[in-house]
Amino acid sequence: MSAFDDLYAANARFATTFANSELTGRAARGLAVVTCMDSRIDPLGLLGLKAGDAKILRNAGARVTDDVLRTLVLAVYLLGVERVLVMPHTDCGMTKVTDSDVHALTQERGVDTRSLEFHTVPDQHEALRHDLTRIRTTPFLPEGTPVAGAIYDVHTGRLTPAPF
């Protein structure tokens, strides 16, 4: 028995009817989505996408970190991505704590996380604006690559495009 047996069993059932084996690693809809790790978000479902359509990059808070930029460069030049949507969401845990709060929480468990930057989000619009600018101004992506931001409402399922 392992902590993962439920998943292996589910996969065994999944594989019996698997039919996506003709797909390539290129994003069929030319899209990359940067979103949060929040378990309420179904990025493919809420955007009308299916497996094979898009690159989905997830982290805490949908932040555009160095690693997200690195991945976007690979997605664009190697894997068919031509547009990027950054999609944070309402009720995000990252908007409810500061980096100092997280350090204090881990400290209570005897762990020092001060060498980690958590990219917590004191102001969601400001963070989104910052992250969009980061993608739009990177010298590593083709000039004119469409980049948009939109906030997903985890309670209504609605996406609200950012006005910037």
Ligand SMILES: [Zn+2]
């Ligand atoms: Zn979140």
